[in-house]
Amino acid sequence: MIYLDYNATTPLDPRVADAMVPYLREHHGNPSSSHAPGRLVRAAVDRARARVAALLGASPEQVVFTSGGSEANNHALKGVAWGHGSGHLIVSAVEHPAITVPCRWLAERGFGLTEVGVDASGRVDPEDVRRALRPDTVLISVMLANNEVGTIEPVAEIGRIAREAGVLMHTDAAQAVGKIAVRVDELGVDLLSVAGHKFHAPAGVGALYVRQGVKLESLIHGAGHEGGRRAGTEAVAAIVGLGVAAELAGDQAANAAIPALRDRFHQGLTDQLGEGVVLNGHPEHRLPNTLNVSFRGCNGVELLASLDRVCASAGAACHSDRQEPSAVLRAMGVDRDLALGAVRFSVGRFNTAHEIDRAVEAVVSAVRATPA
Numbered sequence: 001m002i003y004l005d006y007n008a009t010t011p012l013d014p015r016v017a018d019a020m021v022p023y024l025r026e027h028h029g030n031p032s033s034s035h036a037p038g039r040l041v042r043a044a045v046d047r048a049r050a051r052v053a054a055l056l057g058a059s060p061e062q063v064v065f066t067s068g069g070s071e072a073n074n075h076a077l078k079g080v081a082w083g084h085g086s087g088h089l090i091v092s093a094v095e096h097p098a099i100t101v102p103c104r105w106l107a108e109r110g111f112g113l114t115e116v117g118v119d120a121s122g123r124v125d126p127e128d129v130r131r132a133l134r135p136d137t138v139l140i141s142v143m144l145a146n147n148e149v150g151t152i153e154p155v156a157e158i159g160r161i162a163r164e165a166g167v168l169m170h171t172d173a174a175q176a177v178g179k180i181a182v183r184v185d186e187l188g189v190d191l192l193s194v195a196g197h198k199f200h201a202p203a204g205v206g207a208l209y210v211r212q213g214v215k216l217e218s219l220i221h222g223a224g225h226e227g228g229r230r231a232g233t234e235a236v237a238a239i240v241g242l243g244v245a246a247e248l249a250g251d252q253a254a255n256a257a258i259p260a261l262r263d264r265f266h267q268g269l270t271d272q273l274g275e276g277v278v279l280n281g282h283p284e285h286r287l288p289n290t291l292n293v294s295f296r297g298c299n300g301v302e303l304l305a306s307l308d309r310v311c312a313s314a315g316a317a318c319h320s321d322r323q324e325p326s327a328v329l330r331a332m333g334v335d336r337d338l339a340l341g342a343v344r345f346s347v348g349r350f351n352t353a354h355e356i357d358r359a360v361e362a363v364v365s366a367v368r369a370t371p372a
Contacts, residue, residue, distance in 0.1 A: 048243025069195030149281030150290025315342025
């Protein structure tokens with residue numbers, strides 16, 4: 001099996017798993033307890049918080065641990081909206097459902113919502129965001145990198161526009177953390193979401209960066225955990241794993257080979273299929289591990305079904321027995337037939353050049369076997 005679906009989820013790094021084991025088997029204290037077992041696990045949580053903060057260029061007290069990226073996004077969006085009581089939100093048309101669904105939920109309850117379009121590469125024009133601003137705008141949320149096509153958005157430029165207007169800025173960085181440098185000061189964001197399982201931590205843990213002074217209502221109420229921002233006893237083992245994964249993600253040398261693997265795969269496909277392969281997303285401003293391509297004359301879902309040894313994701317979803325292109329590809333204006341032929345391949349640190357070459361052979365064979 002050749003795993004090329006790192007954007008869906010990443011394998012747990014063995015070093016992360018090893019670090020978690022003591023907190024599953026031996027150290028079972030509650031981090032809020034004052035006795036020795038409690039203090040021991042509290043120290044482990046504090047170390048993990050410092051590691052995540054270091055990766056983001058933030059202070060530890062600005063990091064709130066969550067159950068994952070979806071919770072972090074919901075906390076940012078609903079927390080700002082509820083904190084203000086009313087107002088207007090701006091998001092891009094290519095956001096993950098963890099952004100679009102809660103935003104539309106808020107819109108159904110009286111909040112204003114504007115979805116800003118993108119160009120053919122999936123990139124937002126910052127000036128479109130500026131034009132969408134209203135006197136009652138309270139939050140702009142634009143993802144740092146798209147999960148489907150890998151396009152990197154001009155978040156820093158949009159953040160400057162937000163600051164000029166006195167509006168809070170959030171970015172869903174779930175797909176970016178661990179793949180590219182993510183520094184909150186350079187991005188100029190007030191809120192930033194992290195998903196652990198996207199960079200070799202376990203599923204079920206994430207984080208939300210909250211700039212000091214941001215007015216944010218809690219999503220989960222109860223006792224005063226996480227600086228009073230998120231009630232619930234911390235998932236210590238998972239948090240420890242997130243901290244180790246964050247430290248490993250800071251090692252740029254470990255990821256140095258990934259862009260070459262992606263490009264090797266793309267080149268292999270185009271060498272054999274030529275113009276039958278069409279790139280989706282920005283050719284330069286995209287994640288170093290992500291390759292989203294459409295195969296002319298093919299259906300991406302059916303193509304993947306025929307590839308029993310290659311794991312990837314299709315660019316279409318089934319609705320009532322009818323396949324529809326993803327919302328991202330529709331927003332980019334990709335031709336419907338091409339969009340239905342889209343497949344996302346995403347590589348990672350555990351892939352090898354030999355695997356990539358085998359995957360090229362398998363994909364090319366499957367494409368050529370597709371009935372004309």
